[in-house]
Amino acid sequence: MSQQRKTLPAEDGFSMPGEHQPHSEVWMSWPMRPDNWRMGAKYAQQAFVAVASAIARRTPVVMLVNHAQYANARMQLPAQIKVVEMSYNDCWMRDMGATYLLNQAQQRRGVSWQFNAWGGLVDGLYFPWDLDNAVAEKMLNLTEDDIYCAPFILEGGSIHSDGEGTLYTTEECLLHPSRNPGLSKRQIETHLQNYLGIDKVVWLPQGLYDDETNGHVDNIMHVVKPGEVVLTCCDDPSDPQYAISKKAYQVLSSQSDAKGRAIKIHQLPMPGPLYMSEQEAEGIEPSAGMKRQAGERLGASYANFLISNGQVIFPLLDERTDQQARDVLQQAFPEHQLIGVEAREIVLGGGNIHCITQQIPRSKSLAG
Ligand code: KQY
Numbered sequence: 001m002s003q004q005r006k007t008l009p010a011e012d013g014f015s016m017p018g019e020h021q022p023h024s025e026v027w028m029s030w031p032m033r034p035d036n037w038r039m040g041a042k043y044a045q046q047a048f049v050a051v052a053s054a055i056a057r058r059t060p061v062v063m064l065v066n067h068a069q070y071a072n073a074r075m076q077l078p079a080q081i082k083v084v085e086m087s088y089n090d091c092w093m094r095d096m097g098a099t100y101l102l103n104q105a106q107q108r109r110g111v112s113w114q115f116n117a118w119g120g121l122v123d124g125l126y127f128p129w130d131l132d133n134a135v136a137e138k139m140l141n142l143t144e145d146d147i148y149c150a151p152f153i154l155e156g157g158s159i160h161s162d163g164e165g166t167l168y169t170t171e172e173c174l175l176h177p178s179r180n181p182g183l184s185k186r187q188i189e190t191h192l193q194n195y196l197g198i199d200k201v202v203w204l205p206q207g208l209y210d211d212e213t214n215g216h217v218d219n220i221m222h223v224v225k226p227g228e229v230v231l232t233c234c235d236d237p238s239d240p241q242y243a244i245s246k247k248a249y250q251v252l253s254s255q256s257d258a259k260g261r262a263i264k265i266h267q268l269p270m271p272g273p274l275y276m277s278e279q280e281a282e283g284i285e286p287s288a289g290m291k292r293q294a295g296e297r298l299g300a301s302y303a304n305f306l307i308s309n310g311q312v313i314f315p316l317l318d319e320r321t322d323q324q325a326r327d328v329l330q331q332a333f334p335e336h337q338l339i340g341v342e343a344r345e346i347v348l349g350g351g352n353i354h355c356i357t358q359q360i361p362r363s364k365s366l367a368g
Contacts, residue, residue: 015197018163038283165258
């Protein structure tokens with residue numbers, strides 16, 4: 001049974017591992033919102049099945065499903081994927097799921113952040129978001145890990161840990177007025193140190209251009225292993241992404257990580273730019289928070305992949321750049337098996353493979 005802890009993870013010796021470390025499970029949740037996913041999420045569901053099936057080759061997958069979609073999800077998903085009924089507002093496990101921590105003895109606990117649908121009443125994408133906000137605690141209850149309830153807003157997609165004391169994030173997101181307007185940058189760093197057990201924060205100025213999450217770090221870069229990252233780069237000086245990626249490159253190449261290492265950067269190509277088609281926009285129900293119009297630029301990036309137990313599940317986005325992205329990733333992950341999954345339907349919903357998955361690190365109590 002899980003208990004709520006009143007202390008801080010860092011003082012208890014817990015910290016956030018890197019994604020490259022072993023996982024016991026990966027959790028996802030089933031798409032269904034007709035104002036975010038076209039055609040009642042029919043095509044997104046197929047993409048989620050493909051992502052879950054790829055992960056499940058090496059890591060057990062748990063899929064959360066709303067009651068109305070249970071039978072449909074069970075029918076579409078391979079038998080080895082565990083389907084668990086749970087309530088939620090949309091399906092971004094990276095952001096509403098718990099962030100798991102380990103201590104030196106490989107015991108596990110987790111953090112439940114406050115979630116406000118990427119901006120609450122300032123510029124959030126939907127209302128209400130209360131069911132999403134309750135998911136992390138329910139998840140920790142189901143995995144029987146003790147819970148730290150963080151008293152501030154944060155989404156899992158806005159942080160990357162290297163598991164050795166370095167946390168990567170963006171100023172654009174964490175300092176955005178729609179997240180924690182009462183906290184200074186210094187106070188946010190202190191919270192990150194307390195709740196994630198990290199020693200140093202590397203602040204990129206911005207995330208991917210026109211990303212509806214206010215610049216999540218997981219859509220522009222990814223940690224390969226301590227001291228090594230991949231970064232989305234752009235070779236067209238007239239594209240707004242060019243200057244953003246250039247600044248990110250400068251920050252990463254001019255800083256050392258928490259252990260004093262220079263940070264090695266692998267440069268990923270940028271797909272597209274890609275835009276929403278007329279046909280795609282027509283299949284989405286209008287809503288107040290989410291702009292979904294034909295011609296809208298999509299927040300598409302190859303950096304939004306998942307590492308899990310020796311596999312890298314990465315998005316296929318544009319046949320002009322997919323092979324180049326695969327080559328860069330294979331060079332960055334020479335020992336990993338790369339699996340490309342068609343991800344345009346996920347990108348149409350505003351995120352990608354990393355955003356729809358949440359890994360649970362392997363602990364000593366869950367051997368194997
Ligand atoms: O980037 C992520 N971690 C999530 C994207 C959420 C988009 C909501 N429509």
